Amino acid sequence: MNNRQLFLRHVAQTSDAPLALEMVKAQGMYMWDAEGKRYLDLIAGISVCNVGHCHPAVVKAIQEQAATYMHLLVYGEFVQSPQVAYATYLTGHLPDSLNSVYFTNSGAEAVEGAMKLAKRHTGRAEVIAFNNSYHGSTQGALSILGDEHWRNAFRPLLPGVQHLQHNSMQAVDAISERTACVIAETVQAEAGVLAPSLEWLQALRKRCTETGTLLILDEIQCGFGRNGSLWAFEQYGLVPDVLLLGKALGGGMPLGAFIADKSVMWSLTNQPVLGHITTFGGHPVSCAAGLAAMKTLMEEDLINSVEAKSKLFLELLRHPRIKAVRARGLMLAVDLGDFPTNKKVIDRCIANGLITDWFLFAPESLRIVPPLIITEDEIRSACRIILDALDAV
Structure with missing residues (x-):
């Protein structure tokens, strides 16, 4: 059996459809899976990794x-x-x-x-x-x-x-x-x-x-x-x-x-x-x-750049399918109207190397809570992937 099969058999599950991605490394803004594919992390382990993964x-x-x-x-x-x-x-x-x-x-x-x-x-x-x-x-x-x-x-x-x-x-x-x-x-x-x-x-x-x-x-x-x-x-x-x-x-x-x-x-x-x-x-x-x-x-004075990074997300996340974007610093919710649409966008983002998620009480909204170390170039890259996913679904 491979690790995914062992995970499904022996690790208690919290849903009937876990993502089951096998990550083998994380550093800074990125994670890598067992096949070597790199993912840009847009949720920081749900607001955990504010200074990025494995900061020295x-x-x-x-x-x-x-x-x-x-x-x-x-x-x-x-x-x-x-x-x-x-x-x-x-x-x-x-x-x-x-x-x-x-x-x-x-x-x-x-x-x-x-x-x-x-x-x-x-x-x-x-x-x-x-x-x-x-x-x-x-x-x-x-x-x-x-x-x-x-x-x-x-x-x-x-x-x-x-x-x-x-x-x-x-x-x-x-x-x-x-x-x-x-x-x-x-x-x-x-x-x-x-x-x-x-x-x-x-x-x-x-x-x-x-x-x-x-x-x-x-x-x-x-x-x-x-x-x-x-x-x-x-x-x-x-x-x-x-x-x-x-x-x-x-x-x-x-x-x-x-x-x-x-x-x-x-x-x-x-x-x-x-x-x-x-x-x-x-x-x-x-x-x-x-x-x-x-x-x-x-x-590293990371907090002083939070508002500017938030504003960049708000500037870039414009699309006919986006109903609203609510932001409080680098905590953003992108309202896509309904959960089925949001889930398709999330799945497509993951397939294209971007980790994002939804909210428990707002499943129609896409979660953006990246490590605070995220750069402007990484924000632009993340937003391109999200907008491409919106076009595709």
Whole structure:
């Protein structure tokens, strides 16, 4: 049997029609399959590889840490220098109130931890989330995910969750002294790149403060420069009580985090002790990789070019079949009207050496979230392939 056949037989499948491309190498903006064909990557492992695949600084950090030590003990007991260094660097680039980092294995686990933190800190049970939001696939995260199609098969889910309309002032009014937390994506990703209004997000912040509710902002997809600033919330002139990170946080290694003020995070240390625990969260190799990736992001000044690159995509992506293009930095959704058309375009792009995808709650839209290192020439090449695919289908 070849690897594809073994993959289909022995690796648990998440759909009945996986792409099943056998990639054997990735570097920078590109991946290569087993036949040697090169693909330009337009989705960065779903917003993971912001500094590209196998950046030399990230690879070096992984190799050095792996040769020093890997797993030692359950998270939070030993002082592990990669965790300390990364938490220090992260909080040095965040507002003063976001000063305590709890590292997890993934973004979904960060969501789970933040929900527990909100309930423990406030002594309340109600959670408010929003329609068409995506926060992960674990049981608690699924409970706040904003689409019944994806939730229904796994009920019963967590009680006490309200799903309200994103960007609606009625949702703001629903926040009360019973609400433990409001959790929102700063920019809704899987809804097809939907950014809330400045007035709405600021009103959400104000109402949470008035009611003693924790405002949790999920920047698992949109953080680390993806929207043209280091953190998307910076564009709204506010600070969340809890920030959720993942995906690009680990530089290609598995890592998530929820970040809050030390006074809030301390709630997990008592009544009961070990209020949130993880064996592999904040793995030293992942933390070393993430720190190297974030330093690369900052030192190579990649964020300052995001808006210009976004505008180039918008200029080039013009075609009678394109209904609209929604963009927030290098997070773009190309609306093609319906999923069958979009899927044909995606398949043709892949056949022509361009990796792209669709959105869970906006399947009619083509996903563009490339590594931030993408060049103007690569943007032009990618857009030519997309437009040629539109002509062909």
